[in-house]
Amino acid sequence: MRLEKGCMTKYFADTNIFVRYYLKDDEKLSPLAQKIIQNCLNGKYSLVICAVTLLETVWILGSFYKQPKDKLVNFLENILEIKNLTVADQDLTKTMFLTYRSTNVDITDSYFSALMDQEKIKEIFSFDRDFDKIPSIKRLEKL
Numbered sequence: 515m516r517l518e519k520g521c522m523t524k525y526f527a528d529t530n531i532f533v534r535y536y537l538k539d540d541e542k543l544s545p546l547a548q549k550i551i552q553n554c555l556n557g558k559y560s561l562v563i564c565a566v567t568l569l570e571t572v573w574i575l576g577s578f579y580k581q582p583k584d585k586l587v588n589f590l591e592n593i594l595e596i597k598n599l600t601v602a603d604q605d606l607t608k609t610m611f612l613t614y615r616s617t618n619v620d621i622t623d624s625y626f627s628a629l630m631d632q633e634k635i636k637e638i639f640s641f642d643r644d645f646d647k648i649p650s651i652k653r654l655e656k657l
Contacts, residue, residue: 522558522559523559524600525560525561527550527562527563527599529567529570531547531551532567532571532589532593533575534547535548535550535551536575536589554596554598554599555596561596561599561600563599565607565625568593569622571589571590573621573622575589576620576621587614587615605632606632609628610624610625610627613627617648618644619644619645619647623644623645630650631650636650637651637653638651640653640655
């Protein structure tokens with residue numbers, strides 16, 4: 515999340531750029547994704563993403579492509595270190611990532627936890643027992 519000084523053109527990067535970049539599975543799109551990331555690294559422009567971009571990337575790679583969590587955590591760390599890439603909702607994204615990395619909950623629940631933290635909400639109505647694994651949250655099934 516380091517931005518070089520100067521005025522650079524900004525582009526929003528969609529989830530599919532990172533999916534193709536990670537998988538290197540499409541002979542046309544994967545090289546394009548590689549070039550987009552490389553151009554960002556080289557300072558030709560900057561890329562902007564948000565927490566949902568990362569959430570969707572992890573969800574696609576984990577559920578559809580069955581990638582293990584440890585590889586996904588490593589990939590997220592690498593994305594967040596890309597020079598000239600900024601995260602629009604940086605604090606929310608950091609909290610989401612820390613929860614995802616340190617607990618046995620999925621990325622969506624980590625996102626909800628981060629939003630709850632941001633909004634200073636401590637209780638959630640949910641039947642999903644995974645929220646019980648997050649110490650800062652009290653899960654409620656009824657009042």
